[in-house]
Amino acid sequence: MIDKRLPSAAEAVADVFDGASVMVGGFGEAGSPVELIHALIDQGAKDLTVISNNTGSGEVGLAALLKARRVTKVVCSFPRTANSTVFPELYREGFTELELVPQGTLAERIRAGGAGVAAFYTPTAVGTPLGEGKEVREFDGRAHLLEHGLTADFALIKGRLADTHGNVLYNKTARNFGPPMAMAARTTIVQVERIVEAGELDPEAIVTPGIFVERVVAIARPAHESQLIAAGVTYP
Amino acid sequence: MIDKRLPSAAEAVADVFDGASVMVGGFGEAGSPVELIHALIDQGAKDLTVISNNTGSGEVGLAALLKARRVTKVVCSFPRTANSTVFPELYREGFTELELVPQGTLAERIRAGGAGVAAFYTPTAVGTPLGEGKEVREFDGRAHLLEHGLTADFALIKGRLADTHGNVLYNKTARNFGPPMAMAARTTIVQVERIVEAGELDPEAIVTPGIFVERVVAIARPAHESQLIAAGVTYP
Amino acid sequence: MTNNGAQTGWSREEMAKRLAQDIGDGSYVNLGIGIPELVAKFVPDGRTLIYHTENGLLGMGPSPADGDGDPELINAGKRQVTALPGAAYFHHADSFAMIRGGHLDLSVLGALQVAQNGDLANWSTGEAGAIPAVGGAMDLVAGVKQVFVITQHMTKSGEPKLVESCAYPLTGRGVVDRVYTDLAVIDVSREGFRLVELAPGVTMEEVRARTGAPVLEARQSAGVA
């Protein structure tokens, strides 16, 4: 009997340890696993390395985790947001380090980590400041950079629907980094609105197969960052 | 108005040229695009390099293309089949060259070619005859081989259902090499049982997005190799 | 550029409209944030473009009517959009496989500077203390078949944006194919900048005066890409 459900976000993130690397899904607020992140704030793990496309908005979700001074490094493609000063302040202060990675290279490094590909050559960022210090090699007369696969101790991901085996479906453009991150983390934790029995999902339409998912948690009505911010919410 | 339909398999493969590289989907008979291959036999292109997991069964489909002496090289993981002597004879005669590639490395090389990744490092085949002559490099203390992305001039793929934009769904384990090959070929040709209007497929469930597909052809009742062979069919 | 009260130069909308004329029917197109997004409004009748947004959607449509949006259906600028018939959702690694693998026909981007050899700077002024952020720009210029830049010809402070070599940190080397400004359409050719077309009321002398590198005369055959 395979059942990957956990009863609460708190239990799902209970074993995140100080110094852990944590992939956090989402592109802007779409796909941001707000409830899992808030549970991680409550849980208290610190000195985290967060791998995520952005650094959050306002003072909820990922921005709130940063604000709580739990994150000492972010690996990220776009850490600026129109409505948050959390990351810029921590960065300028020197508390949180930034590894800036082009978005496609970030996605591919995560996918490579999940696929057992140690490193790969990409033409992106050749001859730019983000290529500096990296190995350059020509293939078919074109310069490429060597980039390394990324893995993490944990991934926090937001889906729409899952089954007890951990098969996951997503909602529209909230899919974004979820599938590659699920592959790349040793412990992948997914919040979804509803969890059904194995066999209820169409096996042809599953986006993340259960083998990539260790834990699923039902959060029936997940919050959107923009709604929380509009309501003046800060966390905790 | 985007409409990638062509009226026949013959028209779909009309421009395959002598010396072209052709990826052919399928694992065993599942996903083998028999009608497209037969149209290619009729069309007459020769000196082809075929990239495919197997070399076909009996004297239909891919085995028939080989038998017609159109293929001078195969890139393949498992060229042996229980019920066909076509490839072994051409190989022993020296007519058809073989590049043997581990199945996962083959799939990843095709995906890399489609994703603009020039090359990657994999632990598969290190220290084996299939790793000989390849660059070896250690990552985290483990030896990896450098493998190069694969692209092709054409891909022949079998799906189940498509829309006029070229979005494709597959049937069960006939999916296999279809999606990565669709990415890796400059001209991807897909046969499906039925083609619907754009908008009829669920955008959440599409397996191969239309950007990877140039042509779709409806073959309402595609043949299975095993049924043709049981019926004593050889092609042409 | 005063010209007897007649029009001089193109507005942002006119720049976008001029660019839209050069996109072939059936093209797969990624429009950057800002002026590039305007292009979608001016596609000539009879042409269908398929818009890609790098956060995982092909077949992106316009903004939803008020109240019809989904905060999880957004574009790369994080604005709510819609999905048209024939759309497909996919994850980020597949989305950038489309970009890096050369499957998109055209990327339209803004610019801080474009150099005469096609170098593009559009992600950072390199200012000390600024928070660097790159997004998908480096992937787009490295992977997409054709890269068009749409930008004002000069900065707000009157500096040329088309230059001999970029002073700002690069997004990519030798990647820009054509530039659409308020004054002209200019190709990045092997020989450097080459005029394609002047905006109404603008002279070649004016373009040259406002460009930080030589601009070659238009070829007789120059025109739609």
Added chain:
Amino acid sequence: MTNNGAQTGWSREEMAKRLAQDIGDGSYVNLGIGIPELVAKFVPDGRTLIYHTENGLLGMGPSPADGDGDPELINAGKRQVTALPGAAYFHHADSFAMIRGGHLDLSVLGALQVAQNGDLANWSTGEAGAIPAVGGAMDLVAGVKQVFVITQHMTKSGEPKLVESCAYPLTGRGVVDRVYTDLAVIDVSREGFRLVELAPGVTMEEVRARTGAPVLEARQSAGVA
């Protein structure tokens, strides 16, 4: 190995049954073609395994009833199978991402030879003129967390299959964790082959006589993996 008429050694089914005892509940397992496939029949009650077949299915079930099969729902041995509740289909690159990325718990394979350092040869005898074919074996042994070999202890002609070093072309170096034969269960330890358990009626001396490399005594604590 005559032993007063009592059982000596394990049958193929018994080998598979013995191996099945060592697979934990909830494991993701890839079973190779041949004897490895038998393992699925002997999983102890109360344990659920999820079977992966590298041609694109997790949650593979047994062969279909006659006439219920689909020629496009097959396993890696190209035999028709079924999909169980909770199954998922995926493409080949994703399937081997599961394998190479270490997501599968166990790969069970046959062997031509296993060396005392864990080297495996199972894809080619290197015979001149043979058609080489490797399939997914090299990927499985390189990527899956644990690799069990299930094989007769000796070849049909009476040669040991467990050897000092493989004479046949390798599938992978140092990849085998444990071997299940008709005579014994044997770990590949840092020190070389080490007995885990003897089959009924088989002695350590018999195992050693039929093994091409030293076999260490079982550890007191040896047992289920």
